[in-house]
Amino acid sequence: MGKKYSILLVEDDASLGYLLTEYLRMKDFDIIWEKEPAKVIDLIQNNRFDLAILDVMMVRVDGFTLAANISKEYPSLPFIFLTARSLKVDVLKGFSLGALDYLKKPIDEEELVVRILSLLDRLKRSSGHIDENSIFNIGMYRLNSSTQELFFESKVVHLTSRESELLKYLASHPNELCEHKGILETLWGNNDYFNRKSLNVFVTHLRKYLAQDPTIKIENVHGRGFILKTNLGEK
Template sequence: MDETYKLILVEDDASLGYLLSEYLGMKGFEVLWAKNAKEALLNVKTNFFDLAILDVMLPDMDGFELSQKVKTINPNLPFLFLTARSLKIDVLKGFSLGAVDYLKKPIDEEELVVRINALLSRLVASGSEQGKTTTYIIGDYFLDTDTFELKYKGENIKLTGKEFDLLTLLAMNKNQLCTHKEILTTIWDKNDYFNKKSLNVFISHLRKHLGRDPRISIVNVNRRGFMLRVGEEK
């Protein structure tokens, strides 16, 4: 490979996880092995990956649900499923959720590598390689996900970690609703009353940070969630 691709492997089976991560590493990939869904989500929030490999049967959350949570964090991250399930309905469900491939266990390591190389080559060739856009334009503001900075006309605005994560999620879904559940499970890992109160506080902070551009608003949508709305320039 001309460049090293970074993969996240989510597999709770210790033997298989070790085998696949070692084999893929030998084949030139950089592999992060997460043993459950919670660990996977924490890593997707803080790291760049070219491809996610998700086991369907996980102890804390099935791979189908995990894939949707991953998409709220990074909608451009392609993923494939590994599963012992052989039912056609499960395969169809995987593809309907956006999977780029679906491999049944027991896994043939050589076939997995061939599939991964083919997928990554196709994604790069089609211009679908994720991670190219690392700066979100929010009116007159720029949110840089490489330097973790919010900038307004050249001035850096200091954000806390939670403020940055929350604004990034809203910016990724600009002018679209982010539900309370999506935000809380993504940023706080738990949807409960106390975290919802904290969310309201952080929304207030972000409104102040973004207050210099009157076109920008963070709207509370019918108690369902929040939307980062950016209007047309007047």
């Protein structure tokens, strides 16, 4: 597998937590399993993780609340949900919180490993270019995609992994149509209904972040994709 990835598993079901921990270790992942959501932030502070796997239906703190706390404190840590809740509203809420994937129980362990490796592989490829390739000037903003920071004057917004990936993709093709299919297959790995809904959520986030500069705009081309328009109003 090459690099030994470090995984944080947050699961309060003892049987499932043990099963997944042993299986992922057998597949050469470095994994820490935590049953108590209240201990997770301290764990992230004291360890380096490549990915967090969060159960949604936990007794003391639900996974959605935990994910929001993680995103606030450690926006660069990517996470996925593992849950029995499969209603559309739950899936969309999971993606709106920044999840890279939403896996439904019961899940086949081999499928879980394939999905984890696919996600981490895409993250590695998307963050593989540093220095000049990680800095993008977007109107009055500056994006550092390697640190996932968006600067405007003296202010800085710490983006999530997905927000940074998406803005980098759009900024790499200024004033060009970025089709839904191309964005989703590059960043999400799959052009399906839930991922398209998730894409729309993240575009909304980026529009809010970029609202201070009237010379730039993320325009929706109905049924086709998005255009990051720059130099609006300039002659």
